[in-house]
Amino acid sequence: MGQTLTGLLTSVRAIAGRPGTQTRARPGDGPDPGLLAALRHCGDHLAALAASGPLTDARRTRLIASIGALTTACSTPGADAFDALLRTGQQALDSGGDAGARLALALADEATALRARSKGAWRLRGNALDALGRSEEAITAYERHLALQQNTAAARDIERRIATLRAAGDRIDEALALVADGNGGTDGAGAGAVRLSRRLPAAEARVAFTELVRLRTTERGAADPAVRRLAALYAEHRRLSDRDLMADPLxxxxxxxxxxxxxxxxxxxxxxxxxxxxxxxxxxxxxxxxxxxxxxxxxxxxxxxxxxxxxxxxxxxxxxxxxxxxxxxxxxxxxxxxxxxxxxxxxxxxxxxxxxxxxxxxxxxxxxxxxxxxxxxxxxxxxxxxxxxxxxxxxxxxxxxxxxxxxxxxxxxxxxxxxxxxxxxxxxxxxxxxxxxxxxxxxxxxx
Known part of the structure; x- marks a missing residue:
């Protein structure tokens, strides 16, 4: 796998580094600059994988194979590599971790620039932003996908995901309203000093929410009605972070x-x-x-x-x-x-x-x-x-x-x-x- 990875990295860099890639190519002149930019992102990711040591993860192996297919499509005259680009983005997302999600987002950005009306490209962008915890941006991308999606059944999962992300944000908004309702905690000390926002990345929002509950409980005591409601909102927010809303929970x-x-x-x-x-x-x-x-x-x-x-x-x-x-x-x-x-x-x-x-x-x-x-x-x-x-x-x-x-x-x-x-x-x-x-x-x- 080490030799295969090194060889693929060489091929990716050879194609992506061709001269004249900053201007849009004419039909038949070679890959679109957007595809070449996508290959450069893949090359950077492959270089990081090569430096991390032997690969034993099947998901990363599949990502490498997908990058190879994209490289072949980009180097084949007349080939339409767009589908290979989306598949590579999905494999990057499936490979897990922030690095995979960041690669998926970079590829999705190139895909949406290439074809602004591709529902697959907007869904990939939404999924990548979602995986990175950028909920509000993910909602925007998901909505662009829904505007292009004609399949009602396929749209339901995205609609449910949007509803979940919004519901999680609503819990944060209500928690902030409890802190700023005139009952204290807004003087720059204690719970009011916690920087919580629905626009924070998900991991940071969870940490800030946890700190808000801890500080307000220390200030008011667990028996305070507002503290009990805050704790309930926190529990709901964590639950929504782990699972989507269901139209029928039972x-x-x-x-x-x-x-x-x-x-x-x-x-x-x-x-x-x-x-x-x-x-x-x-x-x-x-x-x-x-x-x-x-x-x-x-x-x-x-x-x-x-x-x-x-x-x-x-x-x-x-x-x-x-x-x-x-x-x-x-x-x-x-x-x-x-x-x-x-x-x-x-x-x-x-x-x-x-x-x-x-x-x-x-x-x-x-x-x-x-x-x-x-x-x-x-x-x-x-x-x-x-x-x-x-x-x-x-x-x-x-x-x-x-x-x-x-x-x-x-x-x-x-x-x-x-x-x-x-x-x-x-x-x-x-x-x-x-x-x-x-x-x-x-x-x-x-x-």
Missing amino acids: LGGAEPIGVPGLRRFLAGRTVCLVADTPHTAEREQRPGSSLAALIEGYDLVVRCDAVRHAAPTARTDLHAVTLRGDSPWQGPRWDRRATARLVFGDPLPHWRLALRSRLVPGAQDRIGDATLRRPLHDPALLAEAADADGPASTAYTVLRLLDFLGTPARVDLIGFEGPAALPPREREWIGARTGTTDDTAVRITLR
Whole structure:
């Protein structure tokens, strides 16, 4: 990686340092000066990475690969490198840290200068400013994105983020009003000396808010009504710093369930786990289908992950999904209607953020809590060591959990053949517990 990084840095500097880059190039004369400026920013970032020692972070590795793709696009005659520029900015943001966010912002600035009506460029700028804690500037960029965004569903996340940033700022404004309401603290000493503002970077605002609460509590005592309100505003501000507002905080009345609740939900019921394949879906949807009748005969129907082939109206009593990738909270929202939904994932902060970002209010009646997020490896449940062959499939995780709970009357697998067949070690576990196999329905019945 060291040689690759050094070689890429040389290429970036060679392209970005071409003469005549301060004037806008004519079509066909080479990369736009804005792209060359973006490459110079990337070169500076690569130089800092090279000086920091060996790279073991996968996110930074992906950023380096993205910079390589941008470099290739900029050096290819006639190529449109704008999309590569946005992808590099997003990878810089995903790489984490202030340095990554600053690179993303620099690339977003070049992108918005190149194409002022690019909704992707304005969203990248808003995300970068947001990551740097520059909330008021982020709101302005997000609003420019919304003015260009035609997709209502895609706009909802940004609208919610703007509402969260504004709500956090409103808590600061109300706190300042409490301090300056004529009850003291405005004489340059004590709480009134704290410099708190909604325009402060987020990290500085948190420190200033903390100091304001500490000083006012010392001055007035914790029993003072204004101090209690100030403490409440502080708690709300910290909560808004960690998570976005939700249109429906109770998720449409969904009930969180843990291991005891799931055990009761399954008790005495027949369960079938249906594979999501084109063949199975076609047979299930066929008028008068024997497979549809078979599935309908179970008390609970389980489907896993992104259900792409079954009809949106296909019955789903339990939907299970496994979080994968470094940013699992950025996937499609879970809008398939299900009686209960289980989300498997680790680490805990990623799992919580994914639930806040991807659950759809009203799409489930029950949602598995944190005690059910990693059943295979949780010491309170199966407590197995992580498998060297890679993470388990969602179907296998569900089966192991059902087997551990032991309350379903019967568990069957339907359609898990051919491309839908589980990995060998998972098939081996199932084979040791198979009671009967029905070739007509492609059904495996576990003991």
